[in-house]
Amino acid sequence: MFLSGSTEGSLINAAGCQMGRRYRLPVQVGGIAASGAMPGYEVGYQKAISGLIPALAGADQVVGIGGFDRSGCVSLEQIVLDCELWRNILRAWQGVKVNADTLSLDAIKRVGPGGYFMKDVHTLQHFRSEVLLPKIAMRDTMPGEKHEPMRLAARDEVRRILKEHRPSPLDKTVKQQIREVLKRYDTELHGKPISTKYLDRFS
Numbered sequence: 210m211f212l213s214g215s216t217e218g219s220l221i222n223a224a225g226c227q228m229g230r231r232y233r234l235p236v237q238v239g240g241i242a243a244s245g246a247m248p249g250y251e252v253g254y255q256k257a258i259s260g261l262i263p264a265l266a267g268a269d270q271v272v273g274i275g276g277f278d279r280s281g282c283v284s285l286e287q288i289v290l291d292c293e294l295w296r297n298i299l300r301a302w303q304g305v306k307v308n309a310d311t312l313s314l315d316a317i318k319r320v321g322p323g324g325y326f327m328k329d330v331h332t333l334q335h336f337r338s339e340v341l342l343p344k345i346a347m348r349d350t351m352p353g354e355k356h357e358p359m360r361l362a363a364r365d366e367v368r369r370i371l372k373e374h375r376p377s378p379l380d381k382t383v384k385q386q387i388r389e390v391l392k393r394y395d396t397e398l399h400g401k402p403i404s405t406k407y408l409d410r411f412s
Contacts, residue, residue, distance in 0.1 A: 213279040214242040214255030222259075223266035230267050238263045239280070240271035241291050246278045248287050248360055256291060260298050271298075285371075289363040293345050300341045311335070 212218070222238040229236035241260040245251035256273075263271055273280065274295065275288035305311075316331040326332050345362035379387075395401065 211244075211279050213244045213276075214252075214259040215244075216258050216262075218242075219259045219262040222263040222268070226263055226266035226268045235269045236267065237270040237272060238268050239273050240264070240268070241273040241276075241294065242280050243277045244279050246282075248277065248284070248290060248363075249357070252277050252287070253290075253294075256294055257298075260294060261301060264298050264302050285367045286360065286363045289345065289366045289370075290359065293343065293359075293363075296344075297341060311339075 219240065222240060225238060226236045239259075240263050241256045243252040243255040243259075245255060259273070260271055274291040275283040275285070277284070277287055313331045316326070316329050320326050320329055345366055346359050
């Protein structure tokens with residue numbers, strides 16, 4: 210059985226990323242993937258491994274958000290969960306900045322041994338950019354709940370997005386460029402344009 214989101218697969222993807230970097234080629238790999246059939250711990254750790262390793266190896270794109278059950282299923286709830294995961298992966302990828310401002314020897318001198326850095330002005334200026342605050346994680350469990358709080362928070366966020374989100378319309382010049390690309394592709398592949406009519410549905 211194909212194992213999606215395995216550690217070995219992630220290492221192979223990382224090796225491919227490094228080869229792409231060697232030859233100065235853009236790299237897209239599959240990741241944030243899982244074999245588990247239901248959102249939960251199994252899906253979570255597989256997605257974390259398969260997303261983090263290729264990202265740290267230098268992938269330009271890691272695709273697979275929202276998928277599970279060996280990448281055969283997608284759910285809106287899982288998309289929201291994966292976006293929370295991806296925020297953490299990006300934070301890990303950014304690493305730790307080491308410079309005069311982040312080291313802040315002046316703050317260390319002000320606070321001194323045994324002092325409390327949380328009240329220092331330097332901490333107040335920098336902690337929001339250094340600490341990733343969760344959006345749907347770390348929710349309290351309510352009595353009688355059958356699902357983990359994070360999954361319920363993801364479900365609520367899906368409902369909010371579906372109710373409130375209004376996508377920004379494409380600029381007319383962008384639409385025309387998309388039509389030209391589709392027309393050229395269809396003509397090369399089918400001998401006539403067939404895809405452009407579908408674009409009008411989303412205009």
